Each structure stands twice: as structure tokens, then as C-alpha cells.
Amino acid sequence: GGKSYLAKMIFIYTSLLNISSLYIDPKREMRKWFMRVINNKQIQTEYPWFIDLVQTYHFITLDAKEEENWGALDPIVFLPELEAKELSQVVMNQLYNFAGKEREQTVYLQCLAEVIERKKQGENVGSMHVIEMMTQHKEKGVRLIGELIQEKISGSILKLLFHDGSTSALDLTNKRTTIIEVEGLDLPEVDQDIDLYTDSNWYSSAVMFSLGKFCELFGRDKNKKTKVFIDEAWIFSTNAQGKRVKKSMLHVGRSYDNSMCFISQSVNEAISEDEHGNFGMYFAFDEPNNRPGVLDVLGIEQSEENLERFDDFLQGQCYFKDYYGHVGKMTVDCPFEEWGKALETVNKSAIAVAEEKYA
Incomplete structure (x- = not known):
């Protein structure tokens, strides 16, 4: 038209x-x-x-x-802390449905908050650090979700959103x-x-x-x-x-x-x-x-x-x-x-x- x-x-x-x-x-x-x-x-x-x-x-x-x-659109890299937290959750909801997994979701949010705080303190971090924390968690359910997300990121367009903070936004x-x-x-x-x-x-x-x-x-x-x-x-x-x-x-x-x-x-x-x-x-x-x-x-x-x-x-x-x-x-x-x-x-x-x- x-x-x-x-x-x-x-x-x-x-x-x-x-x-x-x-x-x-x-x-x-x-x-x-x-x-x-x-x-x-x-x-x-x-x-x-x-x-x-x-x-x-x-x-x-x-x-x-x-x-x-990699990481050009990483929420933790280019957004202030509160907005980074909100957008990170929006992105995660496109990749995994936490329905019925309140404990695993709580741990994810805790990992996200910790990484954002590290960024606030001047550390060079990104969204990939959140996923790595989940893969190393003591609870198996959390580790499995972290490994799943890690696998989804590997070789996909998601690399634009998840990185270690070493690339500028x-x-x-x-x-x-x-x-x-x-x-x-x-x-x-x-x-x-x-x-x-x-x-x-x-x-x-x-x-x-x-x-x-x-x-x-x-x-x-x-x-x-x-x-x-x-x-x-x-x-x-x-x-x-x-x-x-x-x-x-x-x-x-x-x-x-x-x-x-x-x-x-x-x-x-x-x-x-x-x-x-x-x-x-x-x-x-x-x-x-x-x-x-x-x-x-x-x-x-x-x-x-x-x-x-x-x-x-x-x-x-x-x-x-x-x-x-x-x-x-x-x-x-x-x-x-x-x-x-x-x-x-x-x-x-x-x-x-x-x-x-x-x-």
C-alpha cells in the first residue's frame, strides 16, 4: 500500500x-x-x-x-540499575517460563540483583555473569535452568543481549x-x-x-x-x-x-x-x-x-x-x-x- x-x-x-x-x-x-x-x-x-x-x-x-x-544490547551494560533489572526480566521471560518454579525464579532474581550491585560498585560485569552464577548454584534446579539458558545463548542472536561487560554498549x-x-x-x-x-x-x-x-x-x-x-x-x-x-x-x-x-x-x-x-x-x-x-x-x-x-x-x-x-x-x-x-x-x-x- x-x-x-x-x-x-x-x-x-x-x-x-x-x-x-x-x-x-x-x-x-x-x-x-x-x-x-x-x-x-x-x-x-x-x-x-x-x-x-x-x-x-x-x-x-x-x-x-x-x-x-556481543553484549551491545546487554541491559546491565547500557541501562541504569532499576531499568536494567526490569529489562533483564523481560528478556528472561522470552527465554524461560518460571511458572511453578518460584524458588528457581527467586534465585535468578537474587543473582541478577547481585550482578547489578557489582556493576554499581564499578565492576565490569554483564548479563552472562547472572547465568554463570546460576550454573554454579548449589541447587540442581537452578543449575539446570542456568545451563539451559547458557545453551540457548551459545551460537545464537542472544549473544547481543548476554555478555561479560567487556564490550561497550x-x-x-x-x-x-x-x-x-x-x-x-x-x-x-x-x-x-x-x-x-x-x-x-x-x-x-x-x-x-x-x-x-x-x-x-x-x-x-x-x-x-x-x-x-x-x-x-x-x-x-x-x-x-x-x-x-x-x-x-x-x-x-x-x-x-x-x-x-x-x-x-x-x-x-x-x-x-x-x-x-x-x-x-x-x-x-x-x-x-x-x-x-x-x-x-x-x-x-x-x-x-x-x-x-x-x-x-x-x-x-x-x-x-x-x-x-x-x-x-x-x-x-x-x-x-x-x-x-x-x-x-x-x-x-x-x-x-x-x-x-x-x-
Whole structure:
């Protein structure tokens, strides 16, 4: 429909402003598109300023196969103590269900508190120390859980979250426009039943939740104006742990000169009913299987006539709701040829070309 195209066009406009911006790109698309533009001989000749702009973008690829990235999103490393404790529990809940194992959970929390205290005292520690303490515990049940988590971490994307504190956390100091992508991320489908998640889905969700907390920290810098773009934002609404992270993220707003842009495939998955007041603007594209949900978010009457209006939407058209609650149909159009080449997300079909030419 044009969601990705619009989001990335707003991102480019944002990069022209005197603010710091951060884009979370779980699908690893941005670098590919922008590199294609940079290597385009015609654009190099006709639009050198745009090449200069794109080359200011700072790309970070978090690849768990590279040791330099281990622990880049370790909660104990990059967060203050109370937030580190909370996020560590969120991450652990994606890896192990402590239901019926209150004693083992208590020991885990004790180990976590001890490691965080060691960090507070100036020791170089990380989340892996918590797991090591569990594997060395006198109680067999605790040791078994520690060994299980240790095995899950080994050779997986979880190395980004669990390390010994020897690697520095992500640092975006003096970077005006940053795009973070994650190698090997395996997010579930937006409508996938949570009971059907694979281990890889759970691990990837944990990484996204940690990235969400990093975005919150980025937006809380009172010394600068910030804007954060989060693609695949629906993942924060899939379970209680994700919702906790999202709720905290939404508390960062005007008081910190921060703007948060949530990009999702579905309005229902991205924004719950009690969160509507946190968002000032909406760009809502047609969802054939959820048109009533789209109208509800926009505050439009649920009538047969309004539902049928979507049938007239062309590719790139959506509803826009502004700060004052006004809603109108709009067409997303990029006025710059070089931007358009950077933003192409799909190969145009013959129908789309015909629509552009004759509609």
C-alpha cells in the first residue's frame, strides 16, 4: 500500500533537520536501497547533494557472529540499575517460563540483583555473569535452568543481549542520523499465534524489546531534539513483556523534545485502545481484513459507505489524521526523482504503472 515508502520519505525529510534521528530497521532494507542510490551514476552526476546527504547516515549492523557486537544490547551494560533489572526480566521471560518454579525464579532474581550491585560498585560485569552464577548454584534446579539458558545463548542472536561487560554498549554520540539493522532477526508473522512461536521467534522478540529500551534511552537526552522510527512496531504488542517496554517508550515525549514514529502492518497490533492519546498523527493505509479497525483508530463512523470508500484507494493512498482530529484522504507522492529511487520497496506491476499514468 505504501507504508514503508511513506515512513522512509519522512525519515529523509527528518534527516534534513537539525535533530538527531534513529531508525530501527529489523528487515535490513535501508542500507540496500541507499547503497543502490549512492552507486547510481546518473544520481551521482545530477544529484550530488543527495549522495552527500545519504553518506552522512550512520549504519550499524548488529551481527551476533561478530564478537565485537556481543553484549551491545546487554541491559546491565547500557541501562541504569532499576531499568536494567526490569529489562533483564523481560528478556528472561522470552527465554524461560518460571511458572511453578518460584524458588528457581527467586534465585535468578537474587543473582541478577547481585550482578547489578557489582556493576554499581564499578565492576565490569554483564548479563552472562547472572547465568554463570546460576550454573554454579548449589541447587540442581537452578543449575539446570542456568545451563539451559547458557545453551540457548551459545551460537545464537542472544549473544547481543548476554555478555561479560567487556564490550561497550551502543554509542550514538555525535551521530546525527543513525540506522540500526540486526543480522539474523527472525520475527514471527504479525498474525501468528504466540503458541506457535519458534525459539528463534522468541529470541528475536527479546532483541527487539532491548532495542526498544535503547530507543527510549536515546529519546531521553534532554540536550538534543530527537526522533525515533521503529519498524515492525507491532512486536511490542504481542505479549505482556513487550507491552511493558512499549509503555515505557511512550512516556518519552514532549518533555524530552522527542518524537516517536511507530511503523506497523496493522493498526490493531501497533496501537491499543488506551494508547491512542499518545499519538498526534496517523497515516492509516487500507487493511482489507480490518477496515473497521482502521476507521475506529481514525474516529470515523462505522458505516457501509465509509467501509466501501477503501475500494477506491490506489497504491500510495491513505487516510491522514492530524493533531486536531481532522481526517482526510491523501496521496503519498515524492517530488524528488532521486528520493524515489531510494524509496522503491517493490517492483511496480503493470497495473501500478497504468494507475500512475492514467488515474
